[in-house]
Amino acid sequence: DAGITQSPRHKVTETGTPVTLRCHQTENHRYMYWYRQDPGHGLRLIHYSYGVKDTDKGEVSDGYSVSRSKTEDFLLTLESATSSQTSVYFCAISESVRAGELFFGEGSRLTVL
């Protein structure tokens, strides 16, 4: 299994508070992604990174920011959490864009009250 660790795995927070989710990989893969999974929507891309300090927006990036200061860590921040951001968040990594295969973490379940 690919070495991907997400933390925290579960979090309950209140509307308006900041939240940071961490994705840590031990595979030295260049590409990292944050997706959110919601019933009826499948997985939707929030942000992705194609190298240290190189990031770009995905389909549902509003209300989220990311940072990648090291190859192994990709942080997802909700500056002011809202109830619509209650979701399961998945980190994924990929060695090669052309191959396209993503390896996923086990997910972080976030509940915003």
Place this chain on the structure above:
Amino acid sequence: AQSVTQLGSHVSVSEGALVLLRCNYSSSVPPYLFWYVQYPNQGLQLLLKYTSAATLVKGINGFEAEFKKSETSFHLTKPSAHMSDAAEYFCAVSEAHGYALNFGKGTSLLVTP
């Protein structure tokens, strides 16, 4: 932009019966296509992928999929369902030089005794 449509959010089959999960894609360039499986409370695992080599792709756990350009389809099949196949299945697409996968909304497979 590339996208996939999965027909049927829920599919129920009897143990031992044929499994057929449908996926149609839309892409302006030759696509890379994938099927992923998600077991409860876990991340996604790659079942198989099409990258323009062979049109019939064999994956893990006895699954296979056939790329049909004329029908813009990439349906997933398995000759004989097992109880352990019960899970959520996602079809995904990327362009050859894209950075991320676009996922369908998923199909939940139920296998009955």
